[in-house]
Amino acid sequence: MTATSIVDPALPGSISAATTSWTIRYTQMGSAPSEPAVYASEPVRCDTATPNAAAGCVLSRFTPTLTYTHARNGELAAHVADAQASGLPGSPLHSPLTRQTDPELITKNRAVACPSSRPRPPGDECDEYPFASTNQGAFLGEGYSRRMILKEDNRQGGTELAVFYLDNRVINFDPFNVEVTAG
Template structure:
Protein backbone atom coordinates (compact mmCIF):
# COMPACT_ATOMS: atom_id res chain seq x y z
CA UNK A 1 0.00 0.00 0.00
CA UNK A 2 2.82 2.37 0.83
CA UNK A 3 4.32 1.94 -2.64
CA UNK A 4 0.89 2.35 -4.26
CA UNK A 5 0.31 5.58 -2.37
CA UNK A 6 3.79 7.08 -2.64
CA UNK A 7 5.05 5.85 -6.01
CA UNK A 8 1.83 5.41 -7.99
CA UNK A 9 0.21 8.37 -6.18
CA UNK A 10 -3.00 6.47 -5.48
CA UNK A 11 -5.58 7.96 -3.09
CA UNK A 12 -6.18 7.14 0.54
CA UNK A 13 -2.91 8.27 2.12
CA UNK A 14 -3.28 9.47 5.70
CA UNK A 15 -2.52 13.17 6.00
CA UNK A 16 -4.06 14.03 2.61
CA UNK A 17 -7.55 14.89 1.48
CA UNK A 18 -7.52 12.29 -1.31
CA UNK A 19 -9.99 9.98 0.38
CA UNK A 20 -11.12 6.47 -0.35
CA UNK A 21 -14.90 6.03 -0.30
CA UNK A 22 -16.65 2.88 0.82
CA UNK A 23 -18.40 0.71 -1.75
CA UNK A 24 -21.00 -1.75 -0.47
CA UNK A 25 -22.29 -3.30 -3.71
CA UNK A 26 -20.93 -6.86 -3.87
CA UNK A 27 -21.09 -7.12 -7.68
CA UNK A 28 -19.01 -3.98 -8.07
CA UNK A 29 -16.53 -5.27 -5.47
CA UNK A 30 -16.16 -8.49 -7.46
CA UNK A 31 -15.63 -6.44 -10.63
CA UNK A 32 -12.92 -4.44 -8.83
CA UNK A 33 -11.19 -7.63 -7.65
CA UNK A 34 -11.45 -9.33 -11.04
CA UNK A 35 -10.05 -6.29 -12.83
CA UNK A 36 -7.03 -6.00 -10.55
CA UNK A 37 -6.53 -9.71 -9.93
CA UNK A 38 -8.22 -11.69 -12.70
CA UNK A 39 -8.72 -15.39 -12.02
CA UNK A 40 -6.45 -16.14 -15.01
CA UNK A 41 -3.50 -14.42 -13.32
CA UNK A 42 -1.01 -17.07 -12.14
CA UNK A 43 -0.56 -17.19 -8.38
CA UNK A 44 2.63 -18.73 -7.01
CA UNK A 45 2.30 -21.24 -4.19
CA UNK A 46 1.28 -19.70 -0.84
CA UNK A 47 0.74 -16.28 -2.42
CA UNK A 48 -2.41 -14.43 -3.40
CA UNK A 49 -3.09 -11.33 -5.41
CA UNK A 50 -3.77 -8.19 -3.41
CA UNK A 51 -5.06 -4.93 -4.87
CA UNK A 52 -5.00 -1.30 -3.85
CA UNK A 53 -7.19 0.71 -3.68
CA UNK A 54 -9.34 -1.88 -1.95
CA UNK A 55 -12.04 -3.64 -3.95
CA UNK A 56 -14.49 -2.36 -1.34
CA UNK A 57 -13.94 1.25 -2.40
CA UNK A 58 -15.23 3.37 -5.25
CA UNK A 59 -11.58 3.94 -6.18
CA UNK A 60 -11.11 0.19 -6.86
CA UNK A 61 -9.66 -1.13 -10.11
CA UNK A 62 -12.95 -1.21 -12.05
CA UNK A 63 -15.06 1.53 -10.43
CA UNK A 64 -12.08 3.86 -10.03
CA UNK A 65 -11.19 4.06 -13.69
CA UNK A 66 -8.36 1.55 -13.80
CA UNK A 67 -5.70 3.34 -11.74
CA UNK A 68 -4.64 0.65 -9.27
CA UNK A 69 -1.77 -1.45 -7.98
CA UNK A 70 -1.51 -5.18 -7.41
CA UNK A 71 1.05 -7.42 -5.76
CA UNK A 72 1.40 -11.05 -4.90
CA UNK A 73 1.61 -11.32 -1.13
CA UNK A 74 1.50 -14.06 1.48
CA UNK A 75 -1.98 -15.59 1.29
CA UNK A 76 -2.42 -15.74 5.08
CA UNK A 77 -1.41 -12.10 5.47
CA UNK A 78 -3.78 -11.11 2.67
CA UNK A 79 -6.65 -12.92 4.37
CA UNK A 80 -5.80 -11.34 7.73
CA UNK A 81 -5.62 -7.90 6.12
CA UNK A 82 -9.04 -8.37 4.56
CA UNK A 83 -10.42 -9.36 7.94
CA UNK A 84 -8.84 -6.31 9.55
CA UNK A 85 -10.35 -4.05 6.89
CA UNK A 86 -13.78 -5.58 7.47
CA UNK A 87 -13.32 -5.04 11.21
CA UNK A 88 -12.35 -1.42 10.60
CA UNK A 89 -15.50 -0.86 8.56
CA UNK A 90 -17.69 -2.45 11.23
CA UNK A 91 -16.06 -0.84 14.30
CA UNK A 92 -16.03 2.63 12.76
CA UNK A 93 -19.45 2.25 11.11
CA UNK A 94 -18.07 2.99 7.66
CA UNK A 95 -21.06 2.74 5.35
CA UNK A 96 -21.71 3.40 1.65
CA UNK A 97 -19.83 6.46 0.35
CA UNK A 98 -18.21 7.24 3.72
CA UNK A 99 -14.74 8.70 3.26
CA UNK A 100 -11.62 7.36 4.99
CA UNK A 101 -7.83 7.35 4.81
CA UNK A 102 -5.25 4.61 5.36
CA UNK A 103 -2.54 5.08 7.96
CA UNK A 104 0.39 2.75 7.31
CA UNK A 105 2.41 1.93 10.43
Protein backbone atom coordinates in the same frame (compact mmCIF):
# COMPACT_ATOMS: atom_id res chain seq x y z
CA MET B 1 -31.32 15.79 29.42
CA THR B 2 -32.42 12.83 27.31
CA ALA B 3 -31.46 12.11 23.71
CA THR B 4 -33.44 9.80 21.48
CA SER B 5 -32.26 8.39 18.16
CA ILE B 6 -34.66 8.79 15.27
CA VAL B 7 -33.33 5.57 13.71
CA ASP B 8 -35.66 2.60 14.16
CA PRO B 9 -33.56 -0.51 14.87
CA ALA B 10 -36.31 -2.61 13.26
CA LEU B 11 -35.75 -0.93 9.86
CA PRO B 12 -32.49 -2.25 8.32
CA GLY B 13 -30.78 0.32 6.12
CA SER B 14 -32.23 3.31 7.95
CA ILE B 15 -29.94 6.36 8.05
CA SER B 16 -30.54 9.75 9.65
CA ALA B 17 -28.38 12.73 10.46
CA ALA B 18 -28.98 15.41 13.04
CA THR B 19 -27.46 18.00 15.29
CA THR B 20 -28.65 18.86 18.75
CA SER B 21 -28.76 22.36 20.13
CA TRP B 22 -29.36 23.75 23.56
CA THR B 23 -30.46 27.26 24.47
CA ILE B 24 -29.44 28.25 27.96
CA ARG B 25 -30.24 31.42 29.95
CA TYR B 26 -28.16 32.00 33.04
CA THR B 27 -29.85 33.54 36.04
CA GLN B 28 -28.73 34.82 39.39
CA MET B 29 -31.05 35.80 42.18
CA GLY B 30 -31.80 39.50 42.00
CA SER B 31 -30.46 39.90 38.43
CA ALA B 32 -32.05 39.79 35.02
CA PRO B 33 -31.50 36.55 33.04
CA SER B 34 -28.59 36.55 30.63
CA GLU B 35 -28.99 36.69 26.88
CA PRO B 36 -29.60 33.18 25.58
CA ALA B 37 -26.47 31.13 24.83
CA VAL B 38 -26.90 28.52 22.10
CA TYR B 39 -24.71 25.42 22.00
CA ALA B 40 -24.81 22.96 19.11
CA SER B 41 -23.44 19.44 18.82
CA GLU B 42 -21.29 18.07 16.04
CA PRO B 43 -23.36 16.56 13.21
CA VAL B 44 -24.23 12.97 14.11
CA ARG B 45 -25.28 10.18 11.74
CA CYS B 46 -27.25 7.26 13.14
CA ASP B 47 -27.95 4.16 11.11
CA THR B 48 -28.98 0.55 10.84
CA ALA B 49 -27.11 0.30 7.52
CA THR B 50 -23.85 -1.12 8.91
CA PRO B 51 -23.87 -4.83 7.98
CA ASN B 52 -23.76 -7.21 10.96
CA ALA B 53 -24.14 -4.42 13.51
CA ALA B 54 -26.89 -3.08 15.72
CA ALA B 55 -28.14 0.48 15.32
CA GLY B 56 -25.49 3.04 16.23
CA CYS B 57 -24.19 6.55 15.65
CA VAL B 58 -20.99 8.27 14.52
CA LEU B 59 -19.78 11.86 14.25
CA SER B 60 -20.42 12.77 10.61
CA ARG B 61 -17.38 14.99 10.14
CA PHE B 62 -14.89 12.46 11.49
CA THR B 63 -12.94 10.49 8.85
CA PRO B 64 -11.61 7.30 10.43
CA THR B 65 -8.18 5.89 9.61
CA LEU B 66 -7.29 2.21 9.21
CA THR B 67 -3.71 1.54 10.30
CA TYR B 68 -1.65 -1.31 8.89
CA THR B 69 1.81 -1.96 10.28
CA HIS B 70 4.84 -3.53 8.64
CA ALA B 71 5.35 -5.63 11.78
CA ARG B 72 1.82 -7.09 11.78
CA ASN B 73 0.79 -6.94 8.11
CA GLY B 74 4.08 -7.62 6.31
CA GLU B 75 3.74 -7.74 2.53
CA LEU B 76 0.26 -6.20 2.57
CA ALA B 77 1.54 -3.12 4.44
CA ALA B 78 4.44 -2.81 2.00
CA HIS B 79 2.03 -3.02 -0.96
CA VAL B 80 -0.30 -0.34 0.45
CA ALA B 81 2.64 1.95 1.26
CA ASP B 82 4.12 1.55 -2.23
CA ALA B 83 0.73 2.07 -3.91
CA GLN B 84 0.10 5.25 -1.94
CA ALA B 85 3.64 6.48 -2.65
CA SER B 86 2.85 6.09 -6.38
CA GLY B 87 0.00 8.61 -5.99
CA LEU B 88 -2.98 6.35 -5.38
CA PRO B 89 -5.55 7.76 -2.93
CA GLY B 90 -6.27 6.78 0.65
CA SER B 91 -3.37 8.20 2.63
CA PRO B 92 -4.30 10.77 5.30
CA LEU B 93 -2.11 13.16 3.25
CA HIS B 94 -4.07 12.48 0.05
CA SER B 95 -7.75 12.19 -0.81
CA PRO B 96 -9.61 9.53 1.20
CA LEU B 97 -11.04 6.29 -0.10
CA THR B 98 -14.83 5.85 -0.03
CA ARG B 99 -16.60 2.62 0.79
CA GLN B 100 -18.55 0.64 -1.79
CA THR B 101 -21.01 -2.00 -0.54
CA ASP B 102 -22.60 -3.22 -3.78
CA PRO B 103 -21.44 -6.87 -4.18
CA GLU B 104 -21.54 -6.66 -8.00
CA LEU B 105 -19.27 -3.61 -8.09
CA ILE B 106 -16.91 -5.15 -5.53
CA THR B 107 -16.68 -8.28 -7.69
CA LYS B 108 -15.99 -6.14 -10.79
CA ASN B 109 -13.27 -4.19 -8.93
CA ARG B 110 -11.62 -7.46 -7.86
CA ALA B 111 -11.96 -9.05 -11.34
CA VAL B 112 -10.19 -6.15 -13.04
CA ALA B 113 -7.32 -5.99 -10.54
CA CYS B 114 -6.92 -9.68 -9.80
CA PRO B 115 -8.48 -11.79 -12.57
CA SER B 116 -8.48 -15.52 -11.93
CA SER B 117 -6.32 -15.94 -15.06
CA ARG B 118 -3.31 -14.33 -13.32
CA PRO B 119 -0.91 -16.96 -12.02
CA ARG B 120 -0.44 -17.05 -8.27
CA PRO B 121 2.77 -18.49 -6.85
CA PRO B 122 2.22 -21.18 -4.19
CA GLY B 123 1.31 -19.57 -0.85
CA ASP B 124 0.50 -16.20 -2.43
CA GLU B 125 -2.72 -14.38 -3.23
CA CYS B 126 -3.42 -11.39 -5.43
CA ASP B 127 -3.81 -8.18 -3.43
CA GLU B 128 -5.35 -5.04 -4.94
CA TYR B 129 -5.12 -1.43 -3.83
CA PRO B 130 -7.33 0.57 -3.61
CA PHE B 131 -9.44 -2.16 -2.03
CA ALA B 132 -12.17 -3.84 -4.08
CA SER B 133 -14.66 -2.60 -1.47
CA THR B 134 -14.04 1.05 -2.42
CA ASN B 135 -15.27 3.42 -5.11
CA GLN B 136 -11.61 3.84 -6.08
CA GLY B 137 -11.16 0.11 -6.83
CA ALA B 138 -9.82 -1.09 -10.20
CA PHE B 139 -13.17 -1.15 -12.06
CA LEU B 140 -14.58 2.08 -10.57
CA GLY B 141 -11.41 4.10 -9.97
CA GLU B 142 -8.73 5.78 -12.04
CA GLY B 143 -5.74 3.62 -11.25
CA TYR B 144 -4.80 0.66 -9.14
CA SER B 145 -1.95 -1.55 -8.01
CA ARG B 146 -1.86 -5.32 -7.73
CA ARG B 147 0.76 -7.51 -6.17
CA MET B 148 1.10 -11.15 -5.25
CA ILE B 149 1.60 -11.29 -1.49
CA LEU B 150 1.65 -13.96 1.20
CA LYS B 151 -1.80 -15.47 1.67
CA GLU B 152 -1.58 -14.97 5.46
CA ASP B 153 -0.78 -11.25 5.11
CA ASN B 154 -3.62 -10.76 2.61
CA ARG B 155 -6.18 -12.53 4.80
CA GLN B 156 -5.04 -10.74 7.97
CA GLY B 157 -5.37 -7.37 6.19
CA GLY B 158 -8.81 -8.27 4.86
CA THR B 159 -9.99 -9.28 8.32
CA GLU B 160 -8.70 -6.01 9.78
CA LEU B 161 -10.48 -4.04 7.02
CA ALA B 162 -13.79 -5.80 7.75
CA VAL B 163 -13.45 -5.14 11.50
CA PHE B 164 -12.52 -1.50 10.78
CA TYR B 165 -15.66 -1.03 8.64
CA LEU B 166 -17.80 -2.50 11.41
CA ASP B 167 -16.17 -0.72 14.36
CA ASN B 168 -16.26 2.67 12.62
CA ARG B 169 -19.72 2.21 11.03
CA VAL B 170 -18.25 2.89 7.56
CA ILE B 171 -21.23 2.60 5.20
CA ASN B 172 -21.67 3.08 1.45
CA PHE B 173 -19.78 6.17 0.19
CA ASP B 174 -18.34 7.03 3.63
CA PRO B 175 -14.76 8.35 3.44
CA PHE B 176 -11.86 6.74 5.29
CA ASN B 177 -8.06 6.82 5.23
CA VAL B 178 -5.42 4.10 5.32
CA GLU B 179 -1.99 4.62 6.85
CA VAL B 180 1.00 2.35 7.11
CA THR B 181 3.36 2.54 10.08
CA ALA B 182 6.41 0.59 11.20
CA GLY B 183 4.69 -0.52 14.43
